[in-house]
Amino acid sequence: MIACLTIPAFSLRAALKDRPDLRRKPAALAAAPGEQPLVGPCTRAAEQAGIRPGMRLSEALATCPDLHLVEQDPAGVEAEWERILRRLEDAGLAVEPAEPGCAYFETRGIERLAGGVKAAVQRALDAVGAPWEPRVGVAERRFAALAAASVAPAGRALVVDDEETELFLAPLPLHLLPLGQERREELSELGVKRLGELARLPKSAVADRLGAEGADAWRLVQGEGDARVAPRKPSAEIGESLEFPEPVANEITLARALSALVDRLLAREERGGRAPRRLAVSAKLVGGGSWRRAVTLREATAEPERLRQALAPKLSELPAPAVELRLELGELTESVGTQAELVRPRGSRLRSRLREGLRQVRAAVGIDAVCTVVEVAPWSRIPETRAILVPRDD
Amino acid sequence: MVAHPRDQGDSRAARRLNEPRPARVEAPENVPTSVGGVVVSSVREEWRVFDRWWTSEPVRRRYFDVVLETGENLAVFYDLERRAWFRQKA
Numbered sequence: 001m002i003a004c005l006t007i008p009a010f011s012l013r014a015a016l017k018d019r020p021d022l023r024r025k026p027a028a029l030a031a032a033p034g035e036q037p038l039v040g041p042c043t044r045a046a047e048q049a050g051i052r053p054g055m056r057l058s059e060a061l062a063t064c065p066d067l068h069l070v071e072q073d074p075a076g077v078e079a080e081w082e083r084i085l086r087r088l089e090d091a092g093l094a095v096e097p098a099e100p101g102c103a104y105f106e107t108r109g110i111e112r113l114a115g116g117v118k119a120a121v122q123r124a125l126d127a128v129g130a131p132w133e134p135r136v137g138v139a140e141r142r143f144a145a146l147a148a149a150s151v152a153p154a155g156r157a158l159v160v161d162d163e164e165t166e167l168f169l170a171p172l173p174l175h176l177l178p179l180g181q182e183r184r185e186e187l188s189e190l191g192v193k194r195l196g197e198l199a200r201l202p203k204s205a206v207a208d209r210l211g212a213e214g215a216d217a218w219r220l221v222q223g224e225g226d227a228r229v230a231p232r233k234p235s236a237e238i239g240e241s242l243e244f245p246e247p248v249a250n251e252i253t254l255a256r257a258l259s260a261l262v263d264r265l266l267a268r269e270e271r272g273g274r275a276p277r278r279l280a281v282s283a284k285l286v287g288g289g290s291w292r293r294a295v296t297l298r299e300a301t302a303e304p305e306r307l308r309q310a311l312a313p314k315l316s317e318l319p320a321p322a323v324e325l326r327l328e329l330g331e332l333t334e335s336v337g338t339q340a341e342l343v344r345p346r347g348s349r350l351r352s353r354l355r356e357g358l359r360q361v362r363a364a365v366g367i368d369a370v371c372t373v374v375e376v377a378p379w380s381r382i383p384e385t386r387a388i389l390v391p392r393d394d
Numbered sequence: 395m396v397a398h399p400r401d402q403g404d405s406r407a408a409r410r411l412n413e414p415r416p417a418r419v420e421a422p423e424n425v426p427t428s429v430g431g432v433v434v435s436s437v438r439e440e441w442r443v444f445d446r447w448w449t450s451e452p453v454r455r456r457y458f459d460v461v462l463e464t465g466e467n468l469a470v471f472y473d474l475e476r477r478a479w480f481r482q483k484a
Contacts, residue, residue, distance in 0.1 A: 242408055243408060245409070257408075371409075381443045382446075383483065384411070386411070386412070388410055
C-alpha cells in the first residue's frame with residue numbers, strides 16, 4: 001500500500017523551531033518579499049482568533065491585532081525537511097518527497113520487518129517525532145493516501161481499504177484536488193463542493209467544462225490515480241558556509257564570497273573528483289529569515305568559472321543584507337569525460353606548484369592558515385570593515 | 395555510521411582584517427605626543443569618523459596620522475565611545 005505522510009503548516013513549524021514561545025500565540029507566516037501580501041499557514045491560536053491562510057494581511061491584522069508575522073525561512077525549511085527525510089530513510093523507508101511537509105512511501109517493503117502495515121506506519125511517525133505532529137494516510141492510490149492523511153489526527157494513521165476508497169473520498173472537500181483556485185471556484189458555483197459530487201458527474205461533461213485539468217481531477221476522485229512511488233536516490237551533497245562579521249548587501253562582495261565558497265567546496269576531499277549537477281545558494285538574512293535559490297545544470301561540471309556564472313545572477317535577488325552565505329553542491333556524479341586540452345594553459349604548472357606549497361603550509365600550521373582577502377566595503381570610513389579574511393582550501 | 399556531509403561542521407567564520415589594537419598613547423592636550431613610549435615628531439593629519447550612529451554600536455573616533463621620532467608612520471585614534479587609544483592601518 002501507499003502511505004502519505006504530511007506535516008501541516010510545515011513551513012511555519014520549521015520557521016518557529018527556534019522560537020517556541022510563538023507556537024502557542026497567534027502567529028502566521030508572512031508573504032515573501034515582492035509577493036502579494038497574503039497570510040500563509042498559521043498557528044492554532046491564530047486560527048481560533050479568526051485567521052485563515054490566504055487572508056489579506058490588512059484583513060488579518062484587523063481581525064487579530066496581536067498577530068505575529070513570522071518571516072519565511074526557505075533555507076531552514078529545506079534543512080529541517082532534509083533531516084526528517086533522512087530520519088525516515090534511517091528507519092528503512094524509501095521515501096519520495098512531494099514537497100516540504102509531504103512525502104510518500106511504499107509500506108510493502110518493511111511490512112514484514114515491522115510486523116504489519118500499522119506497525120510500519122508507526123515506525124514512520126516515530127521517526128518524524130511527535131513535536132512535528134505528523135499524520136499518515138494509507139491507501140492503494142496516492143491521492144486516496146493524501147486525502148486520508150489530511151483527515152487523520154495528529155500523530156496517528158488512517159488506513160483506507162481499496163473497496164472503501166470511493167465512500168471515503170465522497171464527503172471530502174475539493175481543495176484536496178490539484179486544481180487551481182479558479183477551477184475550484186467554478187465548481188463551487190456549479191454546486192460541486194465535495195469529491196463525491198464531482199465523482200458522480202460524467203467524465204465527458206467534466207472534461208468539456210474544465211478541460212484536461214478537470215479530467216485529471218475526475219480520474220483521481222474515481223480512485224484511478226497513480227499507484228506508484230518513486231523513492232529518491234540517496235543524496236550526495238556537500239555544503240560550505242561563510243559567516244560575515246557584519247551584514248553584506250553589496251553584490252560584488254557577495255560574488256567574491258560565493259567564489260571563495262566554490263573554491264572551498266571543489267577542494268573538499270569527499271567530492272572525490274565528482275562534479276555537481278545541482279547547486280543551491282542560500283543566505284541567512286539580517287534580522288532573521290533566510291533566502292534560497294537552486295540551480296540545476298544541463299550537465300555536471302566541476303569548472304569553478306561555470307559554477308560561478310550559474311549562481312552569480314541569483315545573488316541580485318537577495319531581498320536583504322546577508323549575515324551568512326551557504327553553497328551546496330548536490331547530485332555529485334562521476335565525470336563522463338570532457339574534451340582534453342592539447343596544450344596546457346599558461347601558468348598551470350606554476351599554479352599546481354603554488355597549490356602544493358599551500359597544501360604544505362596548511363598541513364604544518366592548520367587548515368585555516370591560508371586565507372583570501374575579500375573586500376567587503378572598500379569605501380567604508382571604518383578601516384576594519386573594508387575587508388575580511390576568508391579561509392581557503394584549494 | 396558515516397556522518398552525512400551536510401551534518402559536518404563546515405561553517406568557518408571570516409575574520410576582520412585590520413582590527414584596531416590597543417595602544418599606549420600620551421596625549422596631554424588631546425593630541426598624541428608619544429606612542430608606545432616613542433616620541434611623536436609630527437602630526438601629519440587629523441580627522442574624525444562618526445558613523446553608525448543609528449545602531450546600538452555607534453563609531454566615534456578621532457584619528458591622527460603621526461610620524462614617530464624613529465621615522466615610523468602610523469595612525470592612532472581615540473575612541474570616544476570606549477575612551478581608549480588604538481592603533482590601526484588607516
